[in-house]
Amino acid sequence: MPGIYRLNNISKKYERLTAIDDLTLEIEDGPVALLGYSGAGKTTLLKLLAGLEMPSAGTIRFKDMEVTQKNVSSFRRNVTMLFQEPVLFNRSVLENVMYGLTVRGINRDEAIERSRKALANLRLEAFESRKATKLSGGEQQRVSLARALVLQPEVLLLDEPTSNLDPANATVIVEAIQEFTKKSLVIISTHNFFDVRRLTKYALYIEKGKVIETGTINDILDNPKDERVRRFVNGLF
Numbered sequence: 001m002p003g004i005y006r007l008n009n010i011s012k013k014y015e016r017l018t019a020i021d022d023l024t025l026e027i028e029d030g031p032v033a034l035l036g037y038s039g040a041g042k043t044t045l046l047k048l049l050a051g052l053e054m055p056s057a058g059t060i061r062f063k064d065m066e067v068t069q070k071n072v073s074s075f076r077r078n079v080t081m082l083f084q085e086p087v088l089f090n091r092s093v094l095e096n097v098m099y100g101l102t103v104r105g106i107n108r109d110e111a112i113e114r115s116r117k118a119l120a121n122l123r124l125e126a127f128e129s130r131k132a133t134k135l136s137g138g139e140q141q142r143v144s145l146a147r148a149l150v151l152q153p154e155v156l157l158l159d160e161p162t163s164n165l166d167p168a169n170a171t172v173i174v175e176a177i178q179e180f181t182k183k184s185l186v187i188i189s190t191h192n193f194f195d196v197r198r199l200t201k202y203a204l205y206i207e208k209g210k211v212i213e214t215g216t217i218n219d220i221l222d223n224p225k226d227e228r229v230r231r232f233v234n235g236l237f
Contacts, residue, residue, distance in 0.1 A: 003028040004185055010058035012044055019044040021209035031186040033196045036206040042189040046157045050081040080153040084160040086140040094128035097147045118150040123172050138169025145173055149180055156180060158188040162195055174198060205229045
């Protein structure tokens with residue numbers, strides 16, 4: 001059975017920096033954790049998987065489709081990425097969550113209904129009329145996740161979704177992600193091993209733009225084969 005993603009000899013370069021280096025990878029199932037030190041290439045890989053960046057070399061296939069410049073816009077409708085820092089419009093919480101639905105041509109009544117359900121899932125029912133940009137950082141991240149989940153993407157990509165959040169906001173976000181993993185492929189970049197164990201089944205360890213080791217979460221965190229992975233798990237450079 002073909003994977004959801006197949007990456008063949010992918011490279012991504014920014015001038016003299018090689019962020020992803022001749023990477024070949026197949027993702028068949030999830031949820032998946034992307035692990036590695038800061039600067040390893042995790043965020044760049046997520047952007048490639050989201051179609052927000054195109055590779056400098058190599059090919060990306062999503063199911064039976066090769067992602068190209070010609071079809072990347074339609075491909076992006078299948079995938080949603082949540083960034084570490086929330087980026088919200090200076091509008092109400094409800095309008096922020098509705099935005100992606102209205103762009104997709106969903107009528108206003110349905111968009112409101114779906115958005116309110118998404119806000120309820122993130123325990124934000126009382127916030128819908130408030131300005132999104134005036135909320136706390138944790139509340140803004142919950143709004144961002146509601147805006148992603150309301151689109152019901154086939155793939156949800158998360159870049160440090162609970163970074164710098166207080167325990168209450170982090171718990172709400174983790175619970176919502178846990179529920180979504182039952183429906184769609186979720187890929188998470190994080191340094192939080194507690195979140196990794198709660199949220200994912202498989203892991204990829206990345207270093208210098210290359211995948212060094214893959215396996216189940218228990219394989220990678222409890223019994224890594226590669227010394228570089230072992231040092232990372234044990235908090236060593």
